Amino acid sequence: MHTIDLTYVGLGIHEELVAYVADQQDYYEREGVHVALRDGCAWDDERVRRTATIGLGRAVLSRVTGGVPWTALCVNTDRPLFWLLARDAYASVEELRGRRIGIHPPRTAPGCFSRIVLRRHGLDPDRDVQAVVMTPGDYSHHLRRLAEGSLDAAFVGSTLAPEVAARDNGLRLLAFVGDDFRIPTVGVAVDPTHIAPDDPAVLALVRANRRALRAIHDEPDLAVRYVNALIPNLSEAEARRHYERYVAPYFTADGRHDPSVATEALASVAEELGVPAVPDAAAVYRTEPGGSQRT
Numbered sequence: 001m002h003t004i005d006l007t008y009v010g011l012g013i014h015e016e017l018v019a020y021v022a023d024q025q026d027y028y029e030r031e032g033v034h035v036a037l038r039d040g041c042a043w044d045d046e047r048v049r050r051t052a053t054i055g056l057g058r059a060v061l062s063r064v065t066g067g068v069p070w071t072a073l074c075v076n077t078d079r080p081l082f083w084l085l086a087r088d089a090y091a092s093v094e095e096l097r098g099r100r101i102g103i104h105p106p107r108t109a110p111g112c113f114s115r116i117v118l119r120r121h122g123l124d125p126d127r128d129v130q131a132v133v134m135t136p137g138d139y140s141h142h143l144r145r146l147a148e149g150s151l152d153a154a155f156v157g158s159t160l161a162p163e164v165a166a167r168d169n170g171l172r173l174l175a176f177v178g179d180d181f182r183i184p185t186v187g188v189a190v191d192p193t194h195i196a197p198d199d200p201a202v203l204a205l206v207r208a209n210r211r212a213l214r215a216i217h218d219e220p221d222l223a224v225r226y227v228n229a230l231i232p233n234l235s236e237a238e239a240r241r242h243y244e245r246y247v248a249p250y251f252t253a254d255g256r257h258d259p260s261v262a263t264e265a266l267a268s269v270a271e272e273l274g275v276p277a278v279p280d281a282a283a284v285y286r287t288e289p290g291g292s293q294r295t
Helices: 013-024 056-066 109-120 140-148 162-169 200-218 220-230 236-247 259-273
Strands: 002-008 033-039 052-055 071-077 083-087 100-103 130-133 153-156 171-176 186-190
Touching: 002 013, 002 200, 013 033, 013 052, 013 071, 013 186, 013 200, 013 220, 033 200, 052 056, 056 071, 056 109, 056 186, 056 259, 071 200, 083 140, 083 162, 100 109, 100 140, 109 259, 140 153, 140 162, 162 171, 162 236, 186 200, 200 220, 220 236
Parallel strands: 002 033, 002 052, 100 130, 100 153
Antiparallel strands: 052 186, 071 186, 083 153, 083 171
């Protein structure tokens, strides 16, 4: 049996769901690969480069800014699962001009994406709002600061369901990042400097990832159960609504990506980061199936 380390670099169903399904359903074993799921949230880029990674967003940023030759071989979704929650007094993103917004660091993937979204709503994140840089996690700190009034809005991730968090905390959901900005952002990627894309362990990992994506679409009850396992404070009905709103419509069934979306996204990321040279999307994202699927 082949072996490989697979690193996630963020928490929540955005990064964890597909790998969790593949692990729990024994798809890795069926494909003949032992996958060690590693928590790389606090790892530096050099350590992550020695593994396969789920975090395409972080990989792409390091390719844009540092030329690290990350290559995406499978894409789970091009709709980043991040949301902007605000105190109930604000009815639109545009009303946040001059207000305090909790946001991820600007040179992280979710921070970069969030800044792009603010710009698309006519707000310069450096001039038009008071950006409060906050470390991501389970986002309970963000919710507390919204409740106490030291923040007017905050970007949060998929360790929570935004509609439920808004209802339970008297907040308003103002934006879904994936509605405003699309980028192939989670899946399977390797740095060929350390791991060859055609390595048998990599090909088996990709096949298992595709099995999990297919199951998420073909077996909604199974997918809802795993969504609920990763966000355990939800009721079954809430987990189903979350799946139906953000997973079923937007996760791929085959791991492939839309090249036009990738090209536009890379240009937007490079512009936001102030990098003049934009990588060729076809070199970054190579998601044609590699190897036949086992049974």
